[in-house]
Amino acid sequence: MQSDQPAGGENPTVTDQFAGSQEQPQVLICDPIAEAGLEQLRESCAVTVRTDASSDELHQVIDQYDAMVVRSGTDVSASLIDAAGNLKIVGRAGVGVDNIDIEAATDAGVIVANAPEANTVAAAEHALTLLLASARNVSQADSDLSEGDWNKSEYVGTEIRGKTLGVVGFGRIGSEVARRANALGMDIVAYDPFVGPEPVESVGGELCSFDDVVERADFITVHTPHTDETHHLLGASEFEAMKETTHVVNASRGGVIDEDALAAAVESGEIGGAAIDVFEREPPDPDNPLVQSDDVLTTPHLGASTTEAQRGVATTIADQVLAVLNGEMASTALNAPSLESEHIRPYVDLSEKLGQVLTQIVDERVEELEIAYSGEVADADTEPITRAVQTGYLSPILGRQVNIVNASRLMEKRNVQVVEQSTNVDYDFTSLIKITGRTGNGDEQVVAGTVFGDSTPTLVRIGQHRVDVPLESHMLLFKGSDEPGVIGHVGSILSRHSINIAGMYNSRETIGGQAIMVIVIDTEPTPETYEDLLDIDEIHAVDEVQL
Numbered sequence: 001m002q003s004d005q006p007a008g009g010e011n012p013t014v015t016d017q018f019a020g021s022q023e024q025p026q027v028l029i030c031d032p033i034a035e036a037g038l039e040q041l042r043e044s045c046a047v048t049v050r051t052d053a054s055s056d057e058l059h060q061v062i063d064q065y066d067a068m069v070v071r072s073g074t075d076v077s078a079s080l081i082d083a084a085g086n087l088k089i090v091g092r093a094g095v096g097v098d099n100i101d102i103e104a105a106t107d108a109g110v111i112v113a114n115a116p117e118a119n120t121v122a123a124a125e126h127a128l129t130l131l132l133a134s135a136r137n138v139s140q141a142d143s144d145l146s147e148g149d150w151n152k153s154e155y156v157g158t159e160i161r162g163k164t165l166g167v168v169g170f171g172r173i174g175s176e177v178a179r180r181a182n183a184l185g186m187d188i189v190a191y192d193p194f195v196g197p198e199p200v201e202s203v204g205g206e207l208c209s210f211d212d213v214v215e216r217a218d219f220i221t222v223h224t225p226h227t228d229e230t231h232h233l234l235g236a237s238e239f240e241a242m243k244e245t246t247h248v249v250n251a252s253r254g255g256v257i258d259e260d261a262l263a264a265a266v267e268s269g270e271i272g273g274a275a276i277d278v279f280e281r282e283p284p285d286p287d288n289p290l291v292q293s294d295d296v297l298t299t300p301h302l303g304a305s306t307t308e309a310q311r312g313v314a315t316t317i318a319d320q321v322l323a324v325l326n327g328e329m330a331s332t333a334l335n336a337p338s339l340e341s342e343h344i345r346p347y348v349d350l351s352e353k354l355g356q357v358l359t360q361i362v363d364e365r366v367e368e369l370e371i372a373y374s375g376e377v378a379d380a381d382t383e384p385i386t387r388a389v390q391t392g393y394l395s396p397i398l399g400r401q402v403n404i405v406n407a408s409r410l411m412e413k414r415n416v417q418v419v420e421q422s423t424n425v426d427y428d429f430t431s432l433i434k435i436t437g438r439t440g441n442g443d444e445q446v447v448a449g450t451v452f453g454d455s456t457p458t459l460v461r462i463g464q465h466r467v468d469v470p471l472e473s474h475m476l477l478f479k480g481s482d483e484p485g486v487i488g489h490v491g492s493i494l495s496r497h498s499i500n501i502a503g504m505y506n507s508r509e510t511i512g513g514q515a516i517m518v519i520v521i522d523t524e525p526t527p528e529t530y531e532d533l534l535d536i537d538e539i540h541a542v543d544e545v546q547l
């Protein structure tokens with residue numbers, strides 16, 4: 001029977017053998033994900049499910065994998081990324097990426113992508129479950145009854161209707177909680193420094209200051225990521241400022257609430273109760289004060305654990321992994337641009353090639369790279385194109401280490417300044433991308449290209465010379481003077497060295513003036529070929545360009 005439950009079902013520990021040497025891309029699943037996602041991946045990848053591997057084991061095997069998929073249970077540390085020589089993507093089957101060192105991944109050119117929307121409703125419903133259960137002492141009453149104690153009169157709860165819900169973090173989940181709570185008759189006050197009043201007002205709420213939310217709320221639910229700014233956002237002083245009856249709910253991240261302070265506030269009766277799904281350390285230590293407290297309802301990070309959400313995050317992340325393994329962009333990448341529209345994909349290809357050409361024809365270190373967009377392309381989201389220029393520019397120097405994820409970072413490290421310019425007018429081409437490399441001594445080299453109707457990336461300018469070279473192959477770029485017989489001479493030398501000419505493009509400034517010639521070749525020239533070519537008086541320089 002097919003199942004959409006996370007891999008492993010009741011017992012989520014799976015111990016496949018680690019990857020052998022197969023031809024297909026290798027994907028390592030480190031935390032349980034739903035079968036639907038696994039099936040999708042298995043169609044074109046070799047998938048290893050190892051949800052029981054220790055950190056040491058992962059460090060030992062990770063370089064065999066092209067992709068890894070995690071949830072919150074695996075620490076993707078800088079050292080793991082460092083050990084992962086072939087990794088292209090870390091897929092997070094869920095939202096939170098606080099267990100992934102994104103900086104390290106970016107430096108290593110590894111995409112980090114998540115599944116940001118598929119578990120929103122599950123998490124929102126779980127927060128409301130916790131809220132209602134806390135309001136009605138469900139957990140304590142259940143535990144008493146299991147012990148045989150019918151403590152009906154001990155557990156008088158509180159209605160949520162007419163009460164004020166404070167929502168801290170009004171993003172996807174916070175806003176869904178607020179919408180549902182409002183429908184149950186609650187008044188909403190929200191704090192989120194990064195949203196305006198409209199989304200809060202659209203669910204009948206009011207955007208307030210943090211202190212206002214803390215003081216006015218009968219229930220507080222937090223829905224922020226755990227960052228330096230949100231660490232212990234709710235602590236002793238906030239609990240002191242709350243009403244004695246306030247219940248606190250956390251289904252976002254451990255660490256956003258100070259656990260010791262919360263346990264103390266509940267135990268002392270400073271606040272009315274708490275219900276917690278997430279912990280600073282997971283699983284929490286057995287003596288964690290929130291787990292120990294009979295007055296705090298705890299669940300083991302269940303916010304995203306519904307069949308629907310797990311199916312959704314697993315298939316979303318499978319899509320992301322497959323896209324990246326196919327050389328495409330991940331639409332949910334957190335450290336790489338996504339393609340706003342398919343329309344710009346040919347320009348991304350063109351730009352990478354233009355960047356490669358530029359590096360191979362400048363002799364000195366470029367200190368400034370100016371990328372000028374004109375015509376229709378100037379109106380697009382040019383971030384992926386700019387990153388592609390940088391990738392192309394660096395790849396002849398750094399090889400496979402550079403990609404669209406780390407290119408900007410590497411340009412910064414090499415102190416190359418990148419300047420972008422846009423104008424939506426170009427009189428000659430519908431769209432034109434012009435790259436100028438400026439060296440420290442004031443020299444500059446220009447290449448420009450466009451995409452013609454059939455998506456062929458085409459070099460249309462080198463320096464001042466107008467050319468028309470499809471950017472698809474191995475080329476020789478000759479600089480020299482426009483004299484009769486040069487083309488024939490070059491042709492015969494290449495023929496003598498058994499190098500087939502696939503195409504030839506000429507351009508000159510004036511009759512008898514500076515000329516350039518681009519020859520597309522099928523085989524690589526030897527050092528002797530260059531020696532012979534440079535023996536021609538009219539040829540001043542020959543650059544080899546490989547794409």
Ligand SMILES: NC(=O)C1=CN([C@@H]2O[C@H](COP(=O)(O)OP(=O)(O)OC[C@H]3O[C@@H](n4cnc5c(N)ncnc54)[C@H](O)[C@@H]3O)[C@@H](O)[C@H]2O)C=CC1
Nearest residue numbers: 096123169170171172173192194223224225251252303304
């Ligand atoms: N318990 C569980 O199983 C689940 C937990 N989560 C966690 O829930 C959290 C929220 O997820 P989403 O709503 O999808 O993310 P989101 O990115 O849509 O929303 C987060 C909101 O927090 C706000 N925020 C950031 N810093 C803030 C600050 N200092 N004060 C107040 N607000 C601040 C942001 O502006 C944003 O609106 C994440 O930490 C995520 O990992 C998500 C899914 C399931």
Ligand SMILES: O=C(O)C(=O)COP(=O)(O)O
Nearest residue numbers: 071072073094095096304
């Ligand atoms: O998506 C999130 O941020 C979650 O917290 C869900 O975590 P999980 O995938 O259940 O480990």
